[in-house]
Amino acid sequence: MKLYGYWRSTAAYRVRIALHLKGIDFESIPVNLVKNGGEQYQDNYSELNPNHLVPTLVDGDFSLNQSLAIIDYLEQRNSEYTLYPQDIKSRAKAKALALDIACEVHPLNNLRVQQYLSNTLMISDEAKQVWLEHWMTIGFMAIEKQLTGSAGKYCFADKVSVADICLVAQVYNAHRFKVDMSAYPLITKVVNNCNELPAFIKALPENQADAP
Amino acid sequence: MKLYGYWRSTAAYRVRIALHLKGIDFESIPVNLVKNGGEQYQDNYSELNPNHLVPTLVDGDFSLNQSLAIIDYLEQRNSEYTLYPQDIKSRAKAKALALDIACEVHPLNNLRVQQYLSNTLMISDEAKQVWLEHWMTIGFMAIEKQLTGSAGKYCFADKVSVADICLVAQVYNAHRFKVDMSAYPLITKVVNNCNELPAFIKALPENQADAP
Numbered sequence: 093m094k095l096y097g098y099w100r101s102t103a104a105y106r107v108r109i110a111l112h113l114k115g116i117d118f119e120s121i122p123v124n125l126v127k128n129g130g131e132q133y134q135d136n137y138s139e140l141n142p143n144h145l146v147p148t149l150v151d152g153d154f155s156l157n158q159s160l161a162i163i164d165y166l167e168q169r170n171s172e173y174t175l176y177p178q179d180i181k182s183r184a185k186a187k188a189l190a191l192d193i194a195c196e197v198h199p200l201n202n203l204r205v206q207q208y209l210s211n212t213l214m215i216s217d218e219a220k221q222v223w224l225e226h227w228m229t230i231g232f233m234a235i236e237k238q239l240t241g242s243a244g245k246y247c248f249a250d251k252v253s254v255a256d257i258c259l260v261a262q263v264y265n266a267h268r269f270k271v272d273m274s275a276y277p278l279i280t281k282v283v284n285n286c287n288e289l290p291a292f293i294k295a296l297p298e299n300q301a302d303a304p
Numbered sequence: 305m306k307l308y309g310y311w312r313s314t315a316a317y318r319v320r321i322a323l324h325l326k327g328i329d330f331e332s333i334p335v336n337l338v339k340n341g342g343e344q345y346q347d348n349y350s351e352l353n354p355n356h357l358v359p360t361l362v363d364g365d366f367s368l369n370q371s372l373a374i375i376d377y378l379e380q381r382n383s384e385y386t387l388y389p390q391d392i393k394s395r396a397k398a399k400a401l402a403l404d405i406a407c408e409v410h411p412l413n414n415l416r417v418q419q420y421l422s423n424t425l426m427i428s429d430e431a432k433q434v435w436l437e438h439w440m441t442i443g444f445m446a447i448e449k450q451l452t453g454s455a456g457k458y459c460f461a462d463k464v465s466v467a468d469i470c471l472v473a474q475v476y477n478a479h480r481f482k483v484d485m486s487a488y489p490l491i492t493k494v495v496n497n498c499n500e501l502p503a504f505i506k507a508l509p510e511n512q513a514d515a516p
Contacts, residue, residue, distance in 0.1 A: 160407075162400075184380075
C-alpha cells in the first residue's frame with residue numbers, strides 16, 4: 093500500500109496511526125502542501141485526489157481519499173486488530189466522536205481555510221488565531237464532556253479506537269497553535285496514554301521522512 | 305426512535321432520508337436553531353448534544369449525534385434496506401464521497417460559521433456569499449469528476465447509498481444560496497433521480513412540521 097500524505101497534515105497523521113496499529117506495511121509518499129503553490133494541485137496528484145487534499149491511499153489499482161473512509165477500508169481488509177468497539181452502541185459513539193473532530197473542528201482549521209482567511213478575507217494573524225482557538229475550544233469542551241461517560245485509559249474504556257486516533261491528531265494540532273489545553277484533563281490523559289504506544293510514536297509528524 | 309432536528313438543517317435532512325429509506329418510524333422533535341438565540345443552547349438539549357448541533361437520534365435510553373454515525377447505527381440496527389454498496393471498494397468510495405461533503409463542504413457553510421463570519425469577523429453579505437460559493441464549488445467540482453467513474457442512476461450505479469443522501473442535502477443547500485449548478489450535469493441528474501423517490505420527498509425541509 094502507498095499513502096500519499098504530508099508530515100503535518102492532521103488527516104494523514106490519522107491514517108498513519110491506523111496503519112501502524114494494524115501492523116500494515118506501507119510506503120509513504122510525500123505531497124508537499126506548501127512548496128511551489130502546493131503539490132496537491134499538480135496534475136498527477138489531482139488525478140488521484142480531485143479534492144486536492146491529503147491523504148490518499150493507493151492499494152494496487154484502487155485509490156481512496158478521506159481519512160475516515162480509509163480507516164474503515166483498512167478495518168474491512170484487516171480486522172484482526174480492530175479500531176472500533178465491538179458493541180453496537182459504543183461503536184456508534186466512537187464513530188460520532190471521530191466525526192465530531194473530523195466534521196466540526198478540523199475542516200475549519202486546515203491549511204486551505206487558513207489561507208482563505210489570510211489571503212481572501214485578509215483578516216489579521218490575531219483574528220486568525222482567535223478563529224482557530226474558537227472552533228477547537230468548542231470542539232474540545234464537548235468532547236471532554238462526552239469522555240466523562242466513556243473514557244478509561246482511552247476514549248472508550250481501555251481499548252484504542254478510531255476516536256483516539258482523531259483526538260491525538262487534533263490535539264497535536266492544538267499544541268502547534270498554542271491552544272490552552274488545561275481545561276481538558278480527560279482529553280489530556282487519553283492523549284498521553286496513546287502517545288506512549290509505538291504506533292502513535294511512529295506516526296508523529298516530526299518522525300516522518302518529509303519533516304524538515 | 306426520536307429525531308431531534310431542524311427543518312432546514314442539512315445534517316438532519318440526511319438522517320430523515322435514511323430513516324424513510326429504511327422504513328423506520330420515528331418521532332420528529334424540532335430544535336429551532338434561530339429562535340431565542342437558538343434552542344440548541346438550552347440546557348435540556350445541550351445535555352443530549354454537547355456540541356449544540358442537530359441532529360440527535362434517541363433510541364430508548366441511547367442518544368447519538370453526528371448524522372453519518374447515526375446512519376451507520378441505523379444500518380447495523382436494520383440492514384434489510386442497506387445504504388452502502390456491498391463490495392468493499394465501492395463501499396469505501398461511497399463513504400469517501402459522503403465524507404467529501406460532510407467534512408469538506410458542509411462544515412464551512414453551516415449556520416454557526418455563517419454567524420461567526422457576519423458577527424465576529426464582520427464580513428459583508430457579499431463576501432459571505434463568495435465564501436459559501438467558494439467551498440461548494442470546490443466540493444462539487446471534485447464530486448462531479450468522481451461521478452464520471454461511478455454514477456448510474458445514482459452516485460454508485462443504480463442503488464441509492466449514503467453518498468446520494470449527503471449529495472441531495474448539500475445540493476438543496478446550494479439552491480438555497482443560489483449557487484450556479486450548471487457545471488455539474490452528473491450531480492444534477494443523480495439528485496433529480498433521488499428526488500423522485502418517496503423517501504427523499506418526505507424528508508424535504510419544506511415538508512417538515514416545523515417549516516414555516
